[in-house]
Amino acid sequence: MCRWLAYTGSPLKLSALLTRPSHSLIDQSRHATQNVEALNGDGFGVGWYGDDPTPGLYRDTHPAWNDANFRHLADHIRSRLFLAHVRASTGTAVQNTNSHPFSFDNWLFQHNGSIPAFRSLKRQLLFDVDPELFPFIEGSTDSETLFFLALTFGLKDDPPAALARTIGHVEQVRKAAGIEVPLFVSACTTNGEQLWAIRYSSHHQSRTLYHSSHLHALHEIDGSYSTLPDDATIVVSEPLDELTSHWEEVPESALLTVEQGSATVSSFSPTLPA
Numbered sequence: 001m002c003r004w005l006a007y008t009g010s011p012l013k014l015s016a017l018l019t020r021p022s023h024s025l026i027d028q029s030r031h032a033t034q035n036v037e038a039l040n041g042d043g044f045g046v047g048w049y050g051d052d053p054t055p056g057l058y059r060d061t062h063p064a065w066n067d068a069n070f071r072h073l074a075d076h077i078r079s080r081l082f083l084a085h086v087r088a089s090t091g092t093a094v095q096n097t098n099s100h101p102f103s104f105d106n107w108l109f110q111h112n113g114s115i116p117a118f119r120s121l122k123r124q125l126l127f128d129v130d131p132e133l134f135p136f137i138e139g140s141t142d143s144e145t146l147f148f149l150a151l152t153f154g155l156k157d158d159p160p161a162a163l164a165r166t167i168g169h170v171e172q173v174r175k176a177a178g179i180e181v182p183l184f185v186s187a188c189t190t191n192g193e194q195l196w197a198i199r200y201s202s203h204h205q206s207r208t209l210y211h212s213s214h215l216h217a218l219h220e221i222d223g224s225y226s227t228l229p230d231d232a233t234i235v236v237s238e239p240l241d242e243l244t245s246h247w248e249e250v251p252e253s254a255l256l257t258v259e260q261g262s263a264t265v266s267s268f269s270p271t272l273p274a
Helices: 025-031 068-074 118-127 142-152 159-176
Strands: 003-013 044-048 056-060 078-086 102-104 107-114 184-190 195-201 210-212 217-219 225-227 233-236 247-249 254-259 262-267
Touching (some): 003 025, 003 107, 025 078, 056 068, 078 107, 078 184, 118 142, 118 159, 142 159, 159 184, 159 195, 195 233, 233 254, 233 262
Antiparallel strands (some): 003 078, 044 056, 044 078, 107 184, 210 233, 210 247, 217 225
């Protein structure tokens, strides 16, 4: 499994969230506390938005804690919206194209979890991707497959509905194949303006997911506190510092929508594509 983070708000240096907090995403790549694995060293990546509608993307295969170039970039890149991810592979290769986040046009997507028995279901699920989108799949992960299924089922037009159709379709294929192992999905996607995240599992024991609430400062490694913009919203697999009332857990089977500095939670359930 993996750890991930998403930020939206006034422009902020990437390092303010990715390297400087006491339990930053880089720290979580070595010392995750709310994950099946404490170590997430099978690649990492960050996607960010600047002046262009399409995002910048930096991904690599080595552990996030061992990339000096990334630390330099994080200290100099400011962004109003960015996604970042540290990976623990669930069986697919450690290669650049398997590192998250994944991008297509102005969209980014990242995921923590797994499609059970993906090797058995992979052929079917890839055949279900829109033929016009299929050539743009670069890697071999279940996560990228989820992203392109969501694009196939209308992500650009209605993200909540597309995510529900995607999970519903995968659940249908899983059950038809007689696979009893549950599906786990903690995923986030954005078009560069709004952000959507889902927390779901077949047996209602999902991977952790939180969003910030009235969070004005973060505890840093050196013991000090760094202030955040008033409109900052952070979505994380686990909090970046102490678990306090400034972090709210996203409930089971829920959709989190973040837009214009406001985060709202609604129920999420899979549906079958039309």
